[in-house]
Amino acid sequence: MPQIIKRSLVEQAVEQLRERIARGAWAVGQRLPTEPELAMELGISRNTVREAMRVLAFSGLVEVRQGDGSYLRACVDPLxxxxxxxxxxxxxxxxxxxxxxxxxxxxxxxxxxxxxxxxxxxxxxxxxxxxxxxxxxxxxxxxxxxxxxxxxxxxxxxxxxxxxxxxxxxxxxxxxxxxxxxxxxxxxxxxxxxxxxxxxxxxxxxxxxxxxxxxx
Known part of the structure; x- marks a missing residue:
């Protein structure tokens, strides 16, 4: 059951972030807020934010640069x-x-x-x-x-x-x-x-x- 709940939270976080991207909250190439900032804004844990960003990176929407942060790569989901x-x-x-x-x-x-x-x-x-x-x-x-x-x-x-x-x-x-x-x-x-x-x-x-x- 905890795994199901965790997956559901990640999916919700991914959906919220996709909606923000679609609304133009960030420009392509712009550095996204940090994990703690997003966690506070969305009311979720940093781990959930991290998993959500991995999903967005896999889909091609976000580029995660080690030690530098996450950047918006595209405003339309390639998937x-x-x-x-x-x-x-x-x-x-x-x-x-x-x-x-x-x-x-x-x-x-x-x-x-x-x-x-x-x-x-x-x-x-x-x-x-x-x-x-x-x-x-x-x-x-x-x-x-x-x-x-x-x-x-x-x-x-x-x-x-x-x-x-x-x-x-x-x-x-x-x-x-x-x-x-x-x-x-x-x-x-x-x-x-x-x-x-x-x-x-x-x-x-x-x-x-x-x-x-x-x-x-």
């Missing part, structure tokens, strides 16, 4: 966005990839660095090695490859959005693999996309990305 993404259909996921991934890959072809190419070649080697192997391992390498492509655009907002979107992409990959065997043209498209990025050809990179996204 809510993840939940919304998880409810979209395969067709909706494909539409989102066209808008987000293809355009990001076009930017990557212009902005990529030598370090980006090294990471991409390593991820592609993993895809090739496990193309006919265990599905989870293959999908893990595939997600790394696509994340590296988006990261090569050097736009933190795009990278973060795509990172949240990866869960939906993984689900789509699992679905497509259950429908039939893996096809060589899919692997070839990955290689061609990397070649277009390496050759700094954004239009070709975007066109190949759209072709890959439309693959069943």
């Amino acid at each position: 809510l966005a993840v939940q919304a993404l998880s409810r979209c259909s395969l067709a909706q996921a494909r539409e989102a990839r066209h808008i987000l991934e293809s355009e990001a890959i076009g930017l990557a072809a212009v902005r990529r660095t030598d370090a980006d190419l090294v990471a991409l070649h390593e991820a592609l080697a993993g895809i090739s090695a496990h193309f006919q192997g265990e599905a989870d391992t293959y999908i893990a390498y595939d997600l790394v490859f696509h994340q590296c492509l988006v990261d090569a655009a050097h736009n933190p907002a795009l990278s973060e959005l795509y990172r949240y979107f990866s869960a939906v992409l993984a689900s789509a990959l699992h679905h497509s693999m259950s429908e039939g065997p893996r096809r060589q043209p899919v692997l070839d498209l990955h290689r061609d996309i990397l070649d277009a990025v390496e050759q700094r050809d954004p239009e070709r990179a975007k066109a190949l990305s759209r072709t890959l996204i439309n693959e069943p």
